[in-house]
Amino acid sequence: MTEKYAIEATGLTKIYGSGDAEVIALDHVDLAVARGRFTAIMGPSGSGKSTFMHCAAGLDRPTSGEVRLGGTPLSGLRDNDLTDLRRERVGFVFQSFNLLPTLTALENITLPLDLAGRRPDRELLDRLVGTLGIEGRLGHRPNQLSGGQQQRVACARALVTGPDVVFADEPTGALDSEMSAQLLGFLRESVTELGQTIVVVTHDPGVAEYTDEIVRLADGRVTGKAAL
Numbered sequence: 001m002t003e004k005y006a007i008e009a010t011g012l013t014k015i016y017g018s019g020d021a022e023v024i025a026l027d028h029v030d031l032a033v034a035r036g037r038f039t040a041i042m043g044p045s046g047s048g049k050s051t052f053m054h055c056a057a058g059l060d061r062p063t064s065g066e067v068r069l070g071g072t073p074l075s076g077l078r079d080n081d082l083t084d085l086r087r088e089r090v091g092f093v094f095q096s097f098n099l100l101p102t103l104t105a106l107e108n109i110t111l112p113l114d115l116a117g118r119r120p121d122r123e124l125l126d127r128l129v130g131t132l133g134i135e136g137r138l139g140h141r142p143n144q145l146s147g148g149q150q151q152r153v154a155c156a157r158a159l160v161t162g163p164d165v166v167f168a169d170e171p172t173g174a175l176d177s178e179m180s181a182q183l184l185g186f187l188r189e190s191v192t193e194l195g196q197t198i199v200v201v202t203h204d205p206g207v208a209e210y211t212d213e214i215v216r217l218a219d220g221r222v223t224g225k226a227a228l
């Protein structure tokens with residue numbers, strides 16, 4: 001990817017429902033996320049953070065406006081192509097980990113590559129596993145891992161394809177403060193050391209300490225953008 005921005009949203013609008021039940025979740029949002037940066041999207045409940053993430057990641061279609069992911073306009077893609085793009089160029093870290101219980105940690109980590117018919121980049125895989133300190137746990141199933149270890153496996157899985165962008169939705173929501181600090185430290189390191197682009201959606205004001213930029217949303221609009 002040679003573009004300056006990992007994500008460029010222009011006039012991004014998402015309206016749910018109609019008539020009296022109409023909700024304008026995103027209202028002509030213009031937002032560019034630079035590559036190789038750690039960006040937090042913050043704002044009160046209902047401000048449109050999750051909706052922005054879903055539209056930017058190609059999980060949902062906007063009502064109008066455009067998202068370019070690594071330079072590719074998403075509006076022109078058919079559903080199958082959007083699924084492929086998501087699989088190959090986007091990584092996700094969810095609060096609930098979403099690990100598959102029957103697979104080992106290593107199998108969970110390499111699952112996105114297996115689905116795409118790709119071989120792991122051995123060096124990247126070793127680096128991720130080493131940085132996350134889960135070398136000794138790769139043969140274990142999720143129920144044999146602590147919450148923090150499961151979260152680290154989920155992080156490795158999100159990063160293993162070398163995606164254009166990793167989205168993390170409230171990644172610290174289920175973690176205690178020590179585990180949260182470890183996870184955010186790792187995400188920070190993957191931006192600094194690996195040049196990964198990460199966008200985190202969060203209520204947690206402590207996340208700001210780790211990020212390069214904060215975008216604030218209120219009522220579906222960008223109300224502030226600050227580089228830290």
Ligand SMILES: Nc1ncnc2c1ncn2[C@@H]1O[C@H](COP(=O)(O)OP(=O)(O)OP(=O)(O)O)[C@@H](O)[C@H]1O
Nearest residue numbers: 016017023025043044045046047048049050051052
């Ligand atoms: N599927 C849906 N149908 C109808 N309205 C929706 C739907 N999803 C979200 N909304 C509404 O859109 C607005 C933005 O929701 P969104 O989930 O993006 O906010 P958020 O900032 O992520 O909130 P939270 O921090 O509580 O997760 C809210 O008013 C919400 O009620």
